[in-house]
Amino acid sequence: MLLLNEPQQQAVEHTHGALLVLAGAGSGKTRVITSRIARLLHTTPAESIVALTFTNKAAREMRERVVEEVGRKRAKGLIISTFHSLGVRILRQHIERLGYKKNFSIYASADQLRLVRDLLPQRNTSAGKSLDAEMVLQRISSAKNRLIGPDAFTAPAYDEYAQITTHVYPRYQQGLKACNAIDFDDILSLCIELFLNHPKVLQQYRTQFEYIMVDEYQDTNHVQYRLLRELCGPQGNICVVGDDDQSIYGWRGAQAGNILDFEHDFAGARVIKLEQNYRSSANILAAANTLIGHNSTRHDKHLWTNGDEGAPVRYLCCDDGEDEATTIIDEIHTLRSRHNYTYRDFAILYRTNGQSRIFEEQLRFANIPYVLIGGQQFFDRREVRDTLAYLKVLTNPADEVNLLRILNYPRRGIGETTAQRLITLSLEREIPLWDLMQAPDIHTHIGEKAAERVHTFIQLMLRYKRLFNYSDHLLATAQNLFAEIGLEEELYRQADDPKQARRRVENMHEVVNALASYIEREGIATLSGFLEKVSLLDRDEPGRNTKEEKLQQDAVVLMSLHSSKGLEFPCVFLVGMEEGTLPHAKVLEEGGDVTEERRLCYVGITRAREHLILTGATQRKRYGRMHPQQPSRFLTELPQEITNTPEEEPDPEEQEQRATSFFAQMQAMLQQQREQ
DNA sequence: CCGGTATACCTTTTT
DNA sequence: GGTATACCGG
Numbered sequence: 043m044l045l046l047n048e049p050q051q052q053a054v055e056h057t058h059g060a061l062l063v064l065a066g067a068g069s070g071k072t073r074v075i076t077s078r079i080a081r082l083l084h085t086t087p088a089e090s091i092v093a094l095t096f097t098n099k100a101a102r103e104m105r106e107r108v109v110e111e112v113g114r115k116r117a118k119g120l121i122i123s124t125f126h127s128l129g130v131r132i133l134r135q136h137i138e139r140l141g142y143k144k145n146f147s148i149y150a151s152a153d154q155l156r157l158v159r160d161l162l163p164q165r166n167t168s169a170g171k172s173l174d175a176e177m178v179l180q181r182i183s184s185a186k187n188r189l190i191g192p193d194a195f196t197a198p199a200y201d202e203y204a205q206i207t208t209h210v211y212p213r214y215q216q217g218l219k220a221c222n223a224i225d226f227d228d229i230l231s232l233c234i235e236l237f238l239n240h241p242k243v244l245q246q247y248r249t250q251f252e253y254i255m256v257d258e259y260q261d262t263n264h265v266q267y268r269l270l271r272e273l274c275g276p277q278g279n280i281c282v283v284g285d286d287d288q289s290i291y292g293w294r295g296a297q298a299g300n301i302l303d304f305e306h307d308f309a310g311a312r313v314i315k316l317e318q319n320y321r322s323s324a325n326i327l328a329a330a331n332t333l334i335g336h337n338s339t340r341h342d343k344h345l346w347t348n349g350d351e352g353a354p355v356r357y358l359c360c361d362d363g364e365d366e367a368t369t370i371i372d373e374i375h376t377l378r379s380r381h382n383y384t385y386r387d388f389a390i391l392y393r394t395n396g397q398s399r400i401f402e403e404q405l406r407f408a409n410i411p412y413v414l415i416g417g418q419q420f421f422d423r424r425e426v427r428d429t430l431a432y433l434k435v436l437t438n439p440a441d442e443v444n445l446l447r448i449l450n451y452p453r454r455g456i457g458e459t460t461a462q463r464l465i466t467l468s469l470e471r472e473i474p475l476w477d478l479m480q481a482p483d484i485h486t487h488i489g490e491k492a493a494e495r496v497h498t499f500i501q502l503m504l505r506y507k508r509l510f511n512y513s514d515h516l517l518a519t520a521q522n523l524f525a526e527i528g529l530e531e532e533l534y535r536q537a538d539d540p541k542q543a544r545r546r547v548e549n550m551h552e553v554v555n556a557l558a559s560y561i562e563r564e565g566i567a568t569l570s571g572f573l574e575k576v577s578l579l580d581r582d583e584p585g586r587n588t589k590e591e592k593l594q595q596d597a598v599v600l601m602s603l604h605s606s607k608g609l610e611f612p613c614v615f616l617v618g619m620e621e622g623t624l625p626h627a628k629v630l631e632e633g634g635d636v637t638e639e640r641r642l643c644y645v646g647i648t649r650a651r652e653h654l655i656l657t658g659a660t661q662r663k664r665y666g667r668m669h670p671q672q673p674s675r676f677l678t679e680l681p682q683e684i685t686n687t688p689e690e691e692p693d694p695e696e697q698e699q700r701a702t703s704f705f706a707q708m709q710a711m712l713q714q715q716r717e718q
Numbered sequence: 719c720c721g722g723t724a725t726a727c728c729t730t731t732t733t
Numbered sequence: 734g735g736t737a738t739a740c741c742g743g
Contacts, residue, residue, distance in 0.1 A: 096732090096733065097732085097733075098733090124733065125733075126733055127733095150733095226732095226733065227733095229733090230733095290731075291731080291732080291733095293730080293731065293732095294731080294732065294733080393730070393731075394729060394730050394731070395729085395730085395731085396729055396730090399734095416731095416732080453719090453720075455719070455720095456719095457719050457720080458719085459719080460719095578733075602730090602731065602732090603731075604730090604731045604732070605731090605732080623730095626729090626730055626731080627729095627730090628729080628730055628731095629730080638731095642731080663734080664729095664734095665727095665728075665729090665734065665735090666734040666735085667734095
């Protein structure tokens with residue numbers, strides 16, 4: 043085991059009071075955190091140590107590292123979780139004090155949108171376009187992140203959508219409450235509300251959480267900052283770790299100011315800088331330092347290494363997107379045979395998830411295994427949402443957004459008209475939909491035929507509700523339910539393309555698999571427990587245990603720059619180095635923050651250990667049309683030798699590689715033909 | 719009430 | 734190039 047360097051050691055030993063660790067990329071901050079936890083465990087019970095991260099993946103990895111260091115037994119009881127998981131954990135215990143029931147649902151984007159759409163006035167914007175629910179939702183979300191409630195919300199005159207939000211926000215919040223649901227932002231803001239209104243509850247947590255650690259502190263937003271303040275109290279032992287140069291979530295309300303202000307926010311705070319880099323070659327670090335030097339407001343840091351110069355960083359300018367992909371595949375073949383890399387040593391990083399498509403196609407064509415991280419959220423896919431909607435309603439019948447969603451899915455002859463009549467009646471009588479549907483006299487309002495169908499539907503739901511409550515066979519019950527309502531058949535019927543249908547059915551099965559592995563992992567498995575996990579977007583969970591996934595282990599990794607933070611790879615391809623892509627056009631148009639785009643690029647560069655290759659194209663297909671592209675401004679901000687490199691003379695060895703890669707392509711092609 | 723086609727609009731980044 | 738909504742005919 044390697045020794046800690048001097049500043050690392052200091053950070054580990056400073057256990058009392060406030061501590062800020064400014065940890066440059068690759069400076070071993072995870073080791074500091076885990077060593078620190080290990081050290082605390084000598085004197086403190088595990089339950090009083092809390093470590094907060096932003097992603098489930100980071101939390102899981104941190105726990106694994108701690109377990110490696112101190113053993114499973116001593117790590118037991120440690121609270122290592124995301125902010126949101128901790129929030130839900132707190133709310134599960136105390137939410138009744140805030141007027142919600144314990145079986146509350148968590149609404150993520152799709153559910154939220156549905157709710158907002160129903161509340162939106164039927165008029166158009168001044169520009170004549172129909173109202174965009176997402177714009178309203180954005181404003182609600184950002185208000186909640188600043189702890190501004192529906193009553194306190196005010197709109198500047200120039201912001202038309204904020205004006206609308208003034209009316210929608212209060213009703214949105216009422217709507218959530220009526221559905222016994224909270225949205226993502228509520229998870230944290232309701233915790234604050236709880237703490238402010240119930241000091242005793244807060245006191246209980248303050249006493250329990252003796253040591254608090256926060257990873258990626260530069261990404262905290264206002265609510266998270268407040269939550270930390272509340273939890274750690276005036277004298278708290280709080281240790282935050284972060285790097286302002288890697289702050290890339292400003293658009294989500296993260297305040298890099300939190301890390302810049304830490305010293306006077308928390309009295310007597312100690313600051314320790316970690317600048318020695320253990321990850322990247324000197325060439326890669328030079329690129330990183332030069333680029334980030336173009337940002338002005340930041341804690342001054344300079345990464346250095348004892349290591350070698352390493353391979354030169356390269357920039358490859360390609361003709362178009364397809365050429366970019368095949369160029370990278372050639373590079374993978376070359377690097378792999380020269381350096382004995384495995385596929386998982388390679389990562390392809392891009393600005394937007396949409397860029398993954400072309401790489402997927404070409405990798406598949408070249409028969410190279412790959413894994414796609416992130417992308418279209420698994421749980422946002424329609425068939426998955428439909429499947430989950432059933433489970434949500436069965437745990438929380440007040441959840442009318444999802445009740446209406448499944449009322450006529452699969453088609454059972456309860457159309458829009460009937461649904462509207464039910465809604466109206468429910469408002470008139472002030473009875474929840476779920477109860478109304480069981481009323482004996484609804485046929486007089488919606489007609490005999492419709493009433494009959496509603497009756498059949500609600501009887502089915504009631505029956506399964508009982509089964510889920512009283513049967514031990516969670517999994518079998520769910521499977522029976524989906525079989526009985528004929529979800530699979532519906533998916534086949536709906537899809538116009540059999541391939542697409544198969545994918546959707548697979549996704550539906552994946553939900554069942556996720557449920558199965560949840561049951562396997564958890565001692566006491568409940569439907570609501572499962573839904574909670576799902577809502578917290580633990581996107582690595584589904585299928586994590588499937589065989590396919592295991593077989594694919596040795597695979598090239600594809601992901602967005604945002605999700606690459608915290609990871610490292612021997613070989614990194616940073617693709618789409620073009621104006622409009624990185625930096626993204628949206629940021630440039632809206633006069634947004636180019637420095638954040640620069641940090642994003644910096645994050646990408648610093649993921650690389652040995653080989654870093656930047657690529658871009660001179661033209662690219664956009665919305666199906668070719669469009670000329672300009673090289674990214676960030677290329678001019680790198681050391682000159684990277685962009686000046688003339689094409690190398692292809693040496694004989696390389697030519698041989700080309701031949702090999704051609705051979706591989708032929709093989710792939712033949713393989714494909716055989717499959718058809 | 720349903721399923722088909724026309725069409726508009728679009729793409730950041732994620733807990 | 735793809736997807737979500739709008740509208741129309743059965």
